[in-house]
Amino acid sequence: MPEDIQTFPSTDLTLAAHSGAHATPLDDLESVIALYQPRVFRFLLAQLRDRDAAETLTQETFLRAWTARASFREDCSIATWLIRIALNLARDHTRTGRFRFWKHLSTSAVDVAEVAASLPNREVSAEARLIAQQQVALIWQTVAGLSERQRTVFLLRFLEEMEIPEIASVTGLPLGTVKSHLYRALHIIRTQHSAAAHDPASLESADIDSAAPISINKEAL
Amino acid sequence: MTPQLARQLEVTTSTHLTEDQFGELMAGGGRDNGLTAQAHLLTCEKCAAELTSLRESLSLFQQATGAYAGNELRRLPQASLPNRPMLSPFLAPALQPAYWLAAAALLAGFLPMQTLHRHALQPAPAVASSNYAESESESDEALLNDIDREVSASVPAPMQALADPTATDDTDTSVQTSTQRKD
Numbered sequence: 547m548p549e550d551i552q553t554f555p556s557t558d559l560t561l562a563a564h565s566g567a568h569a570t571p572l573d574d575l576e577s578v579i580a581l582y583q584p585r586v587f588r589f590l591l592a593q594l595r596d597r598d599a600a601e602t603l604t605q606e607t608f609l610r611a612w613t614a615r616a617s618f619r620e621d622c623s624i625a626t627w628l629i630r631i632a633l634n635l636a637r638d639h640t641r642t643g644r645f646r647f648w649k650h651l652s653t654s655a656v657d658v659a660e661v662a663a664s665l666p667n668r669e670v671s672a673e674a675r676l677i678a679q680q681q682v683a684l685i686w687q688t689v690a691g692l693s694e695r696q697r698t699v700f701l702l703r704f705l706e707e708m709e710i711p712e713i714a715s716v717t718g719l720p721l722g723t724v725k726s727h728l729y730r731a732l733h734i735i736r737t738q739h740s741a742a743a744h745d746p747a748s749l750e751s752a753d754i755d756s757a758a759p760i761s762i763n764k765e766a767l
Numbered sequence: 768m769t770p771q772l773a774r775q776l777e778v779t780t781s782t783h784l785t786e787d788q789f790g791e792l793m794a795g796g797g798r799d800n801g802l803t804a805q806a807h808l809l810t811c812e813k814c815a816a817e818l819t820s821l822r823e824s825l826s827l828f829q830q831a832t833g834a835y836a837g838n839e840l841r842r843l844p845q846a847s848l849p850n851r852p853m854l855s856p857f858l859a860p861a862l863q864p865a866y867w868l869a870a871a872a873l874l875a876g877f878l879p880m881q882t883l884h885r886h887a888l889q890p891a892p893a894v895a896s897s898n899y900a901e902s903e904s905e906s907d908e909a910l911l912n913d914i915d916r917e918v919s920a921s922v923p924a925p926m927q928a929l930a931d932p933t934a935t936d937d938t939d940t941s942v943q944t945s946t947q948r949k950d
Contacts, residue, residue: 588836597839656835664835665827678827685828703794704825705832710795729790736789739821 572615696731
């Protein structure tokens with residue numbers, strides 16, 4: 547597990563830390579931001595693939611959380627609640643025609659090469675590191691080609707390490723639907739991954755410098 | 768033979784993992800906790816290798832995305848943190864009387880200071896006026912005399928023509944003087 551992920555809280559702020567003068571665990575917004583901003587930003591970045599949009603919506607997430615903190619019932623973790631807000635904002639954002647228009651022209655779109663190059667340094671050979679980067683690029687581009695729901699549940703499970711019931715809570719989908727989307731997304735990724743494993747040339751063609759998502763032949767799957 | 772055991776034997780001996788079984792192993796959520804699929808892995812090297820390879824790739828994806836997001840977040844200026852909600856706790860209703868008191872105290876302190884400041888500034892124009900050039904003093908003097916003459920006249924200069932139609936020369940002079948003053 548890399549340091550960046552280890553530093554993210556696996557458990558939420560304890561309520562004891564917020565007892566006394568604070569009415570809700572979200573009153574200490576500074577601590578909440580310090581703990582959860584990396585996680586919210588990471589999810590939005592992977593979901594939207596746009597730095598500026600991810601940054602804006604991360605701020606908006608904490609603003610919404612603050613203004614609606616009285617409605618936080620503590621029936622879920624703070625992280626789950628924040629990710630739910632972030633997801634709703636991302637949905638609203640991507641449904642606008644303005645987003646689709648600017649996405650074509652955006653200079654803040656995430657570069658898959660930068661993502662792949664961000665792999666933490668490990669004591670491996672240059673060849674092994676290159677293969678690892680190609681694998682990351684392949685997954686990143688395949689995820690980009692998934693449907694919105696498939697991508698959402700995939701990222702919540704494999705990026706945010708949420709359990710399936712938690713994903714159902716965040717997305718508002720039934721458990722069976724979450725599983726269906728998740729298994730479908732995994733099948734698509736598995737197919738691309740398997741093809742690349744059998745044909746290393748196709749892994750190289752998963753061009754690290756290309757930001758375009760891998761086109762998925764859904765009928766063939 | 769139980770149905771579960773029969774299904775397990777069928778999967779173990781014949782085909783590879785199905786889409787759902789593979790998903791269960793990767794993501795959880797299986798009915799039997801993936802026992803059937805795990806039993807298959809013991810005998811099928813192909814599926815076991817594929818599962819291991821895909822898990823490793825997903826782990827790399829998670830690491831790279833997390834590291835990239837962390838780097839990007841560190842690049843963002845501190846001003847990008849939401850400031851509006853950060854200020855709000857200081858505007859809590861319970862604290863508002865204290866703010867009003869503080870504002871009143873500041874105002875009470877500021878007004879006397881401002882008065883003192885004005886008094887201190889008053890000599891400045893006098894000092895400045897002493898530096899006037901002699902020509903400027905003379906023109907000021909002439910202007911004052913002109914005003915004095917007009918004010919002390921029984922008929923104002925603009926009305927002089929009506930009061931004494933024959934005195935055209937004086938009127939012209941007054942009008943000229945007024946025009947010059949406007950300039």
